[in-house]
């Protein structure tokens with residue numbers, strides 16, 4: 001198994017907002033599964049990448065979606081020229097190699113898919129491959145991490161209580177103004193002043209949330225806006241391109257967002 005391709009070569013830059021590094025390290029030292037909760041684009045994926053790099057462990061990331069089946073995670077028999085053969089899915093691969101397995105947006109997956117992780121998240125640390133008739137014992141370094149956006153939470157899309165209660169959880173939110181400006185400056189390669197203006201636009205867009213906007217601009221959007229500005233676009237165009245048009249189709253809300261941008265320029 002080629003672990004090397006799952007190792008992070010260089011440090012993924014991550015600015016902590018609190019003591020999440022220490023909390024995660026404590027959970028990892030006991031191999032406890034961790035759940036990261038927070039809106040889209042607020043740094044959850046970057047945090048796991050940073051932790052995998054800090055701990056020098058391979059990272060296997062799976063983006064969950066509603067058509068994902070248990071077989072997509074654990075593996076399946078495939079037909080080759082010499083007959084059928086078994087192919088491990090990403091979860092089984094991570095369990096065998098001792099990777100951190102990150103299931104991104106886990107509520108998107110169906111409940112019966114998520115349930116296959118249960119025997120890995122308690123003292124058994126085993127993964128049954130029912131179709132193959134094999135019980136895989138997790139490598140001592142294996143850890144499961146899931147992310148979850150509570151904003152999308154609904155009766156139809158929530159984690160089972162029996163799943164939730166297996167995880168330690170960290171709350172993520174958009175960083176405070178000073179920290180977000182630092183992130184936008186360094187990730188977007190723009191000046192301090194421009195980064196502060198972009199963050200102000202972001203904050204004001206979030207205040208429009210509830211008035212037709214689901215969540216307002218994420219840190220990811222602000223970084224993208226900064227990168228467009230670094231590429232030479234005037235800020236109002238960068239805002240249209242990276243923030244206003246992606247966020248909404250409602251013309252009144254677009255007008256309100258354009259007003260916010262103009263007021264901040």
Ligand code: ADP
Nearest residue numbers: 013014015040041042043044045046187219220
């Ligand atoms: P999520 O997984 O929560 O959807 P990401 O981790 O992909 O979000 O974050 C989106 C982008 O925002 C990252 O690629 C990075 O540029 C930036 N970012 C967000 N938070 C941080 C942080 N704390 N430190 C450094 N970069 C961050």
